[in-house]
Amino acid sequence: MNTSIYIAKRYLFSRKKVHAINIISGVSMLGVFIGSAALVIILSVFNGFEKVILSLYSNFTPELRIEPKQGKTFDPNTPYFNALHRDPKLFSYTEMLEEKALIRYGPTGEFIGTVRGVSDEFLKNDQLDSTIERGSFTLKNQGRPMAVIGATVQGKLSINIHDQLSPLQIYSPRRNASGSADPLSEFEVKYIYPSGIFNIQQDFNGLIITPIDFMRDLLNEPKNISAIDLNYKKGTDLKAVQLDIEDKVGSMYTIKNRYEQNADLYKTLNYERWFIFMILTFVLIIAIFNIIGSLTMLVIDKQKDIAILTSLGADKQLIQGIFFFEGMMISFIGCVAGIIVGLIFCIFQEQFGFIKFGDNLTAIDAYPIALKFTDFILVFLTVTIIATIASGISARLSIKRLDEIKQEL
Numbered sequence: 337m338n339t340s341i342y343i344a345k346r347y348l349f350s351r352k353k354v355h356a357i358n359i360i361s362g363v364s365m366l367g368v369f370i371g372s373a374a375l376v377i378i379l380s381v382f383n384g385f386e387k388v389i390l391s392l393y394s395n396f397t398p399e400l401r402i403e404p405k406q407g408k409t410f411d412p413n414t415p416y417f418n419a420l421h422r423d424p425k426l427f428s429y430t431e432m433l434e435e436k437a438l439i440r441y442g443p444t445g446e447f448i449g450t451v452r453g454v455s456d457e458f459l460k461n462d463q464l465d466s467t468i469e470r471g472s473f474t475l476k477n478q479g480r481p482m483a484v485i486g487a488t489v490q491g492k493l494s495i496n497i498h499d500q501l502s503p504l505q506i507y508s509p510r511r512n513a514s515g516s517a518d519p520l521s522e523f524e525v526k527y528i529y530p531s532g533i534f535n536i537q538q539d540f541n542g543l544i545i546t547p548i549d550f551m552r553d554l555l556n557e558p559k560n561i562s563a564i565d566l567n568y569k570k571g572t573d574l575k576a577v578q579l580d581i582e583d584k585v586g587s588m589y590t591i592k593n594r595y596e597q598n599a600d601l602y603k604t605l606n607y608e609r610w611f612i613f614m615i616l617t618f619v620l621i622i623a624i625f626n627i628i629g630s631l632t633m634l635v636i637d638k639q640k641d642i643a644i645l646t647s648l649g650a651d652k653q654l655i656q657g658i659f660f661f662e663g664m665m666i667s668f669i670g671c672v673a674g675i676i677v678g679l680i681f682c683i684f685q686e687q688f689g690f691i692k693f694g695d696n697l698t699a700i701d702a703y704p705i706a707l708k709f710t711d712f713i714l715v716f717l718t719v720t721i722i723a724t725i726a727s728g729i730s731a732r733l734s735i736k737r738l739d740e741i742k743q744e745l
Contacts, residue, residue, distance in 0.1 A: 367623020372674025384704030398565035409560035453551025471532030486541035631730035663727030
């Protein structure tokens, strides 16, 4: 075993003459322990949020979406789109037509929300029923169009899905409207009964999902659509598919993957993740740099030992090595213990979800966890880099007064 490491280990676990050295060393190790555990937990929680968002949003956010670059709608009846619909790799090809509308329910309830009409292949998603709080995800009942409404819409209008005498009234401005004394005559109004209430996330809970034929009648739009939503079978290279579609449809359309459809959300999530990481890293820096104070006091405590070692032929490099490895050991023990405890905490949270949100409006009730091996490497490297700097400074200080110590003794 390296002489510096052996002596550093003896110093680490031996009792010091000055009891404060033990306390400072313990505080430094505890700080590294807490900081490392917190980093592992925070990174895993943010990974969990990203995973949950992907799984929740997949119900209403397709793997790829084709939208017009200019205008709100486009005609999907082109040779390429018809050929794309027949692609054997496709799982679902959903035509979508949506618009803001005024929704009324009962004598006084009013809400401005987004009404989205979807074609039949939208219902191929077998996870839709898992989003339903009440009722069912039914868009047609005996040939009659039905609406599935978000929890926000239901909460604003107090909609009773079992009341067959009170339909939703959906108002949309007429295209050819002209000035009139009666403002309501400027709107196209359609009636539809709700069949279910879904609850996903605030961004989607203001939606009303209807059959696309209902939206065509409401908007007087017989052929154009707002977007084409594409979902592919497992194993499909979505990046390659996206590039191929972009190459073939030209510059008139934009093709967005899930990240691009929710770019602001993902950016915010990543910014928060790295902002918290930086804050906890500063906590680690403070904790680890306490090692400098601890090792400085240890140098004072071990003055006789240092003088004896130098008299026996120990050079400055060996003396520096003792205190360098002492600092690294304090950091390493705290880091490894923190990572292990953080891992155990994450596993328990993932299995049992004992820390809850306390918010009934969310689709998940406990903080999500997703473990990534790269996060553990990141935490370990972060602690190692900071500890190396702090221990290096301490090691240099340990030989600064070496000649004075020898003269005093």
